[in-house]
Amino acid sequence: MRLRSTLLRTILLVTLALGAAHFESAFAQEQQTQATAPAPLAETPSDQAAKEIEKAKTQLASLQDSVRGNADNDDALVGLAAKADELSRAVITISVNLRPRFDQIKNRLTEIGEPPKEGQPPEAQIVTDERNALAAERAQINAVTGDAENLSIAVTKLLNEIIEMRRQLFADTLFKRTEISVSVLDDAASAFVHEAGEFSQALSGWASFVWKFKRFPLFAAIFLSLASALILLSGSYRLFGSYLRRDEAIENPSYIGRLSIAFWSTLIRTLALAVLLVTSFFFLNSFNVLRPDIAPVIGALFGTIGLVYFVGRFVNAIFAPHEPHWRLVRLSNLGALSIGYCLLAMAIINGLDYFFGSIGEAMGSPLVLTVVRSLIAALIIGMILIVASFGKPMLAKNGDPDAPGRHWPRGMAIILRVVGAGLIVTALAGYVGLARFVATQLIITGAVVATMYVGLLSGKAISRQESFGDTFFARFLTRRFNLGPVAIDQAGLLVGLAIYAVALVVGVPLILLLWGFHVQDLQLIAYRLFTEVKLGGISISLLGICTGILLFAGVYLLTRWLQRWLDSNVMARSHVDLGVRNSVKTGIGYLGVGIAAIIGVSSAGIDLSSLALVASALSVGIGFGLQNIVSNFVSGLILLVERPFKVGDHVVSGTAEGIVKRISVRATEIETFRKQSIIVPNSELINGLVGNWTHRNRIGRSEIPVSVSYDADPQKVMDILLELTAKIPLVMRNPEPHVEFLRFGPYSLDFELRFFLADMGDGMTVRNNLRIEILRRFKAEGIEIPLPQSDLTIHREAPPVLADAGRDKAPSQENAKEKPVEEDERPVRQLRSRTVEGTLKS
Numbered sequence: 001m002r003l004r005s006t007l008l009r010t011i012l013l014v015t016l017a018l019g020a021a022h023f024e025s026a027f028a029q030e031q032q033t034q035a036t037a038p039a040p041l042a043e044t045p046s047d048q049a050a051k052e053i054e055k056a057k058t059q060l061a062s063l064q065d066s067v068r069g070n071a072d073n074d075d076a077l078v079g080l081a082a083k084a085d086e087l088s089r090a091v092i093t094i095s096v097n098l099r100p101r102f103d104q105i106k107n108r109l110t111e112i113g114e115p116p117k118e119g120q121p122p123e124a125q126i127v128t129d130e131r132n133a134l135a136a137e138r139a140q141i142n143a144v145t146g147d148a149e150n151l152s153i154a155v156t157k158l159l160n161e162i163i164e165m166r167r168q169l170f171a172d173t174l175f176k177r178t179e180i181s182v183s184v185l186d187d188a189a190s191a192f193v194h195e196a197g198e199f200s201q202a203l204s205g206w207a208s209f210v211w212k213f214k215r216f217p218l219f220a221a222i223f224l225s226l227a228s229a230l231i232l233l234s235g236s237y238r239l240f241g242s243y244l245r246r247d248e249a250i251e252n253p254s255y256i257g258r259l260s261i262a263f264w265s266t267l268i269r270t271l272a273l274a275v276l277l278v279t280s281f282f283f284l285n286s287f288n289v290l291r292p293d294i295a296p297v298i299g300a301l302f303g304t305i306g307l308v309y310f311v312g313r314f315v316n317a318i319f320a321p322h323e324p325h326w327r328l329v330r331l332s333n334l335g336a337l338s339i340g341y342c343l344l345a346m347a348i349i350n351g352l353d354y355f356f357g358s359i360g361e362a363m364g365s366p367l368v369l370t371v372v373r374s375l376i377a378a379l380i381i382g383m384i385l386i387v388a389s390f391g392k393p394m395l396a397k398n399g400d401p402d403a404p405g406r407h408w409p410r411g412m413a414i415i416l417r418v419v420g421a422g423l424i425v426t427a428l429a430g431y432v433g434l435a436r437f438v439a440t441q442l443i444i445t446g447a448v449v450a451t452m453y454v455g456l457l458s459g460k461a462i463s464r465q466e467s468f469g470d471t472f473f474a475r476f477l478t479r480r481f482n483l484g485p486v487a488i489d490q491a492g493l494l495v496g497l498a499i500y501a502v503a504l505v506v507g508v509p510l511i512l513l514l515w516g517f518h519v520q521d522l523q524l525i526a527y528r529l530f531t532e533v534k535l536g537g538i539s540i541s542l543l544g545i546c547t548g549i550l551l552f553a554g555v556y557l558l559t560r561w562l563q564r565w566l567d568s569n570v571m572a573r574s575h576v577d578l579g580v581r582n583s584v585k586t587g588i589g590y591l592g593v594g595i596a597a598i599i600g601v602s603s604a605g606i607d608l609s610s611l612a613l614v615a616s617a618l619s620v621g622i623g624f625g626l627q628n629i630v631s632n633f634v635s636g637l638i639l640l641v642e643r644p645f646k647v648g649d650h651v652v653s654g655t656a657e658g659i660v661k662r663i664s665v666r667a668t669e670i671e672t673f674r675k676q677s678i679i680v681p682n683s684e685l686i687n688g689l690v691g692n693w694t695h696r697n698r699i700g701r702s703e704i705p706v707s708v709s710y711d712a713d714p715q716k717v718m719d720i721l722l723e724l725t726a727k728i729p730l731v732m733r734n735p736e737p738h739v740e741f742l743r744f745g746p747y748s749l750d751f752e753l754r755f756f757l758a759d760m761g762d763g764m765t766v767r768n769n770l771r772i773e774i775l776r777r778f779k780a781e782g783i784e785i786p787l788p789q790s791d792l793t794i795h796r797e798a799p800p801v802l803a804d805a806g807r808d809k810a811p812s813q814e815n816a817k818e819k820p821v822e823e824d825e826r827p828v829r830q831l832r833s834r835t836v837e838g839t840l841k842s
Contacts, residue, residue: 098144195359314450452508468489629666647661649693
């Protein structure tokens with residue numbers, strides 16, 4: 001036994017050793033095989049794009065099948081159109097992502113060059129392999145790009161088919177004809193009684209179930225919806241409280257006040273009710289309070305309430321039946337009241353038609369009941385329009401709102417009768433859907449359009465110059481931020497633009513929804529508007545443009561900060577010359593603006609290669625003798641960017657002096673003080689000397705020369721001049737006024753009064769008034785302003801006859817020198833006279 005066990009143990013050990021050796025050999029061989037085997041090739045971008053294209057083809061086939069299966073379902077077609085549009089953008093993205101790789105391959109093949117021709121020395125095998133691989137990948141990219149283009153065309157075709165299907169469905173629904181007869185009315189009456197009974201039972205059963213088992217969720221949903229509406233309404237009252245209610249104490253409100261209250265009271269209160277209704281439905285549905293058959297009915301009820309409330313607010317805002325001084329249209333009191341009742345009645349009829357229609361859909365009522373219900377609604381609305389056309393709503397000629405009114409303008413009365421009769425005839429002819437659609441649009445679309453128009457008028461009135469300052473919001477801004485009249489006027493322009501935006505953003509989507517568009521359609525339109533706008537063959541992205549503008553502004557602000565930092569820190573501490581500092585600062589500014597422009601244009605999605613066409617055109621133009629035009633153009637750009645002067649500055653250039661009226665890229669218009677317009681080429685302003693009196697600011701110095709007689713006290717004169725100058729508010733106190741004693745004149749003491757004005761345009765008025773005060777004060781103080789003086793010397797000789805007669809009697813020269821001459825015998829007399837009147841003017 002012991003021998004057998006030893007033998008078995010030995011055999012087992014040998015077997016295990018042989019197995020281990022075999023396993024080790026196999027493992028080593030496998031490792032060597034893996035080491036020598038070629039590594040798997042990495043997936044190229046073209047391979048990945050090809051897989052995505054195949055996946056997109058599968059999605060397109062699925063979408064085509066879904067479109068064929070839902071050809072009569074407008075809601076399903078809307079969703080399929082959104083998916084098709086998303087697929088189209090994905091296919092375009094695939095093709096665009098391959099373009100950089102294609103450019104790389106093209107550039108690399110250009111670097112490698114063509115293969116050597118026959119007779120030329122062979123090239124390296126690695127170069128040949130690389131060329132072949134790149135050529136194969138390029139061919140694959142071309143094939144994938146071609147498939148992407150074909151797939152994009154197919155998706156566009158599918159989108160067009162969906163649009164055509166939806167258009168056809170809309171037309172079939174509107175122009176579907178139903179035979180109107182007595183039997184149809186009987187069937188509708190029977191169906192109405194049966195439907196009313198079923199709906200009453202369903203409603204009572206749901207109400208009892210909710211009260212027993214869903215009481216807490218019901219109250220919670222009502223509480224949350226009321227809280228949401230109250231938050232919106234309270235916030236609106238805090239911001240627009242003065243525009244939501246009319247002040248009865250104001251007997252004659254302004255036009256802008258009436259417009260603002262009409263627009264904001266209608267919009268804010270309707271939005272608050274809409275929030276209440278929408279949140280109520282949302283919370284009731286979220287808390288499982290609504291059953292699937294009751295939920296559409298409750299939604300229709302909330303929609304009807306919202307419609308009637310909106311029309312009621314609109315009527316009260318526009319027509320103001322009981323407050324004629326707040327009325328926006330020229331109607332009498334009775335006319336405003338009657339038109340308001342007519343509009344409200346038509347809104348109620350439309351709302352009830354929609355509400356009962358939702359009940360019919362929930363209860364599965366027959367089509368005949370829907371037809372008769374819409375028929376009755378169209379007939380009632382048509383009769384209301386005809387009756388309203390015979391009224392007298394217009395304001396009396398004397399302007400008294402209580403007086404009997406006048407008839408409609410003839411054209412308006414005819415339009416009302418034609419529309420009313422058209423609704424009745426269309427409905428009786430069997431086109432009930434068309435009549436119901438027209439009647440609905442008359443009420444809802446008309447109210448929305450009128451509210452938008454009031455909003456636009458409000459924005460226009462607020463943005464009018466010097467109109468916003470009278471509003472409550474403007475007074476609040478003035479108190480809160482200490483704004484001046486100019487800033488308030490500019491804020492009014494911004495507020496007007498904001499009101500334009502609110503009116504359009506709220507009104508246009510509502511109108512589109514009323515005319516058959518879906519929310520998905522509006523989302524698609526908004527996406528395309530902000531991401532892709534087609535202008536011929538150019539695709540512009542508004543979102544990209546806004547991004548480019550923001551990036552340009554950011555880089556420009558960074559450049560300005562870098563300029564200030566270098567100038568005030570680096571170069572100022574290094575004591576760099578002012579000229580060098582200015583040159584460096586200007587150069588950095590131009591470089592930064594150029595970089596900002598390139599970044600902004602690239603971010604906006606504009607191809608910079610298109611600028612090469614402009615550069616080539618300019619070079620050709622310069623070559624053909626357009627140097628002056630290009631010089632003026634570039635000079636104009638420099639003037640617009642550097643702004644050595646701006647519109648309104650007082651400049652002096654050569655012989656031209658005046659006010660800058662316009663700066664264009666070719667020339668600058670300067671208006672002289674004689675109202676002559678001088679057109680100066682920009683190159684002359686860049687290359688020549690230009691003096692700008694108002695470059696940094698409008699501060700300027702004025703001088704008044706004053707001359708007084710030698711009898712005056714100079715210090716007193718200087719004190720009087722400074723005293724008179726200090727009384728003028730327009731004269732600046734820093735730098736303070738100064739009187740300069742210029743010279744001792746030939747007949748006067750000459751002074752010059754020098755002072756600074758904040759606006760040099762006031763110089764003429766200030767100097768005139770100051771001269772008048774100086775003259776009046778000098779007269780009161782007895783200070784003489786001298787007239788010009790001259791000294792005359794008159795030489796008068798003796799008559800010739802008397803001279804000869806006395807020659808013999810005259811003594812000799814020697815005696816004459818010794819003998820004194822009498823006063824009256826002097827041959828020459830000198831006369832010094834001070835001229836007073838008729839003096840010579842120096």
